[in-house]
Amino acid sequence: MKKRLERKVGAAAEQTAVALDRRIPLMKAGKELLRKAFPDHWSFLLGELALYSFVVLLITGVFLTFFFHPGAAKTVYHGSYLPLRGVRMSEAYKSTVDISFDIRGGLLIRQVHHWAALLFLASISIHLLRIFFTGAFRRPREINWMIGVTLFLLALLEGFAGYSLPDDLLSGTGLRTAQGFILSVPLVGTYLSFFVFGGMFPGTEIIPRLYVTHILLIPGLLAALISAHLGLVVYLKHTQWAGRGATGRNVLGKPLFPQYTGKSVGLFFAVFGVLALMGGIAQINPIFEYGPYRADQVSTDAQPDWYMGFLEGALRLMPGAETRVWGHTVSWNPLLPAVVLPMLFFLALYAYPVFERWLTGDLGEHHLADRPRNQPARTALGAAAITWYLVLLADGGQDVLAYVFHLSVNDLNWFMRVCFFVLPAVAFWITRRACLALQAHERELLEEGTETGFISQSVEGGYGEAHQPLPSEKAYVVMARRLPQPLKLSPDAPASRRRRLRATLSAWYFRDLVEMPSTPVQRRKVAALTADPTQPEHQD
Ligand code: HEM
Numbered sequence: 001m002k003k004r005l006e007r008k009v010g011a012a013a014e015q016t017a018v019a020l021d022r023r024i025p026l027m028k029a030g031k032e033l034l035r036k037a038f039p040d041h042w043s044f045l046l047g048e049l050a051l052y053s054f055v056v057l058l059i060t061g062v063f064l065t066f067f068f069h070p071g072a073a074k075t076v077y078h079g080s081y082l083p084l085r086g087v088r089m090s091e092a093y094k095s096t097v098d099i100s101f102d103i104r105g106g107l108l109i110r111q112v113h114h115w116a117a118l119l120f121l122a123s124i125s126i127h128l129l130r131i132f133f134t135g136a137f138r139r140p141r142e143i144n145w146m147i148g149v150t151l152f153l154l155a156l157l158e159g160f161a162g163y164s165l166p167d168d169l170l171s172g173t174g175l176r177t178a179q180g181f182i183l184s185v186p187l188v189g190t191y192l193s194f195f196v197f198g199g200m201f202p203g204t205e206i207i208p209r210l211y212v213t214h215i216l217l218i219p220g221l222l223a224a225l226i227s228a229h230l231g232l233v234v235y236l237k238h239t240q241w242a243g244r245g246a247t248g249r250n251v252l253g254k255p256l257f258p259q260y261t262g263k264s265v266g267l268f269f270a271v272f273g274v275l276a277l278m279g280g281i282a283q284i285n286p287i288f289e290y291g292p293y294r295a296d297q298v299s300t301d302a303q304p305d306w307y308m309g310f311l312e313g314a315l316r317l318m319p320g321a322e323t324r325v326w327g328h329t330v331s332w333n334p335l336l337p338a339v340v341l342p343m344l345f346f347l348a349l350y351a352y353p354v355f356e357r358w359l360t361g362d363l364g365e366h367h368l369a370d371r372p373r374n375q376p377a378r379t380a381l382g383a384a385a386i387t388w389y390l391v392l393l394a395d396g397g398q399d400v401l402a403y404v405f406h407l408s409v410n411d412l413n414w415f416m417r418v419c420f421f422v423l424p425a426v427a428f429w430i431t432r433r434a435c436l437a438l439q440a441h442e443r444e445l446l447e448e449g450t451e452t453g454f455i456s457q458s459v460e461g462g463y464g465e466a467h468q469p470l471p472s473e474k475a476y477v478v479m480a481r482r483l484p485q486p487l488k489l490s491p492d493a494p495a496s497r498r499r500r501l502r503a504t505l506s507a508w509y510f511r512d513l514v515e516m517p518s519t520p521v522q523r524r525k526v527a528a529l530t531a532d533p534t535q536p537e538h539q540d
Pocket residue numbers: 043044045046047048050051054124127128131136137141144145146147148149151152155226229230233237238239240
């Protein structure tokens with residue numbers, strides 16, 4: 001009886017699969033996709049962390065849309081949160097307080113949503129750094145890098161739009177600051193502000209507009225771009241770390257199904273679990289404590305969420321300055337730190353792969369991840385950018401820092417202005433030296449082997465320590481690297497100024513590389529395993 005049932009179920013499943021495959025070629029596509037190999041490394045989970053926090057954002061966001069009203073019309077609060085009873089507020093603010101106190105599970109979901117947003121941005125940022133430091137943006141992944149930068153930009157805007165929706169005193173202050181940025185755009189600033197806010201600030205239009213942007217426009221773009229991003233990861237294959245058997249021509253790893261899928265699904269539940277726990281026990285954005293937004297009020301120590309902190313810091317760092325030109329006022333303070341600086345930052349991010357290719361003249365494909373130490377200038381540039389970001393972030397809270405450490409806000413601001421210029425340069429120099437020192441140390445290990453800890457005394461009375469050769473696995477990792485060579489000018493042809501600049505920059509960028517000791521045979525092997533896969537393979 002049991003056997004007959006099993007046979008029937010088996011046959012039905014087969015028939016369904018064949019029928020489906022005739023209409024949509026699932027089996028063929030599925031077979032290839034499911035057996036696709038994914039290399040294994042903890043840092044490759046960062047992208048997935050971003051993906052799963054986005055899923056949690058979607059799930060919790062849908063719940064919130066059932067109860068949130070994006071209205072600017074004024075109403076009087078009569079809900080169950082006593083301190084606000086009788087207070088006039090917008091519908092948007094009232095519905096957020098209602099979600100927090102009168103909708104079952106509402107506060108939990110609001111908090112999970114906010115924590116997920118912070119995790120989303122944190123994992124995107126760290127994922128971006130991983131891609132940058134390992135050179136995973138190089139050919140053929142430049143377009144995926146640019147999609148990634150767009151995702152990062154959209155995620156920042158999405159966070160800001162969501163944060164502004166409750167119309168509380170803190171987020172309203174942020175919105176007012178944003179309006180200042182818009183106004184500072186020369187010539188068109190005032191028109192732009194009227195266009196965005198539908199009239200004077202704050203007006204009644206901005207919250208409904210931000211709502212549509214937050215729940216439809218940006219999530220739609222994010223979902224479409226994430227799909228394209230992941231499609232390209234599968235199509236171009238994932239980069240991998242050098243290790244036994246891994247070359248620029250193959251991918252070593254676990255198949256997508258069942259191993260990789262199992263791990264990934266596990267990560268999803270872990271992310272959901274941790275976020276649910278944080279939403280349950282860690283208070284975040286208690287808008288009911290801030291009160292509703294009023295344009296004539298501002299709370300002291302108002303801080304944006306951390307990912308917007310760099311903008312706040314840049315604003316506070318920049319001295320106030322204005323210029324009158326043809327009857328127009330150019331207000332340098334919001335314009336430079338809040339409009340020009342972020343534009344330059346994103347431009348630099350978009351352009352970096354092209355810039356590095358221009359410096360190396362290297363048009364080959366790269367599928368082996370760089371060890372950061374093997375690219376001292378790139379790693380140092382990344383460290384300088386992180387330091388610069390941290391200085392801005394710290395200055396975004398200079399009032400709080402001054403209060404806690406009993407300092408003068410003005411002195412602290414001046415100190416931060418010096419740090420803004422000096423610290424990134426110091427970070428660059430230290431990181432570059434550290435990378436070179438690490439390379440030199442590995443060269444020493446290759447030449448002399450590792451220390452065994454055994455001290456022996458010779459017949460002459462001298463002491464010596466026994467060394468053993470570096471294990472082959474480690475030696476392989478150290479030696480498997482394709483180092484960019486500085487561009488050289490041809491001595492025969494006269495070089496244009498542009499070519500001379502390019503050669504000088506290239507020489508500066510790639511100078512001081514530590515050569516690893518190797519025999520001609522080893523050199524040939526390393527060249528073969530790191531070779532550009534688009535070029536024909538040479539057999540020894
Ligand atoms: C919504 C945001 C994002 C999501 C959900 C996402 C997701 C992923 C996932 C799941 C992977 C494969 C696993 C991994 O390498 O971590 C990946 C790879 C990649 N991502 Fe992202 N990512 C996002 C943002 C970014 C950003 C901001 C950048 C860079 C600017 C970027 C550039 C790349 C590149 C170049 C790869 C290929 C890596 C390789 O082959 O080694 N992504 N992304």
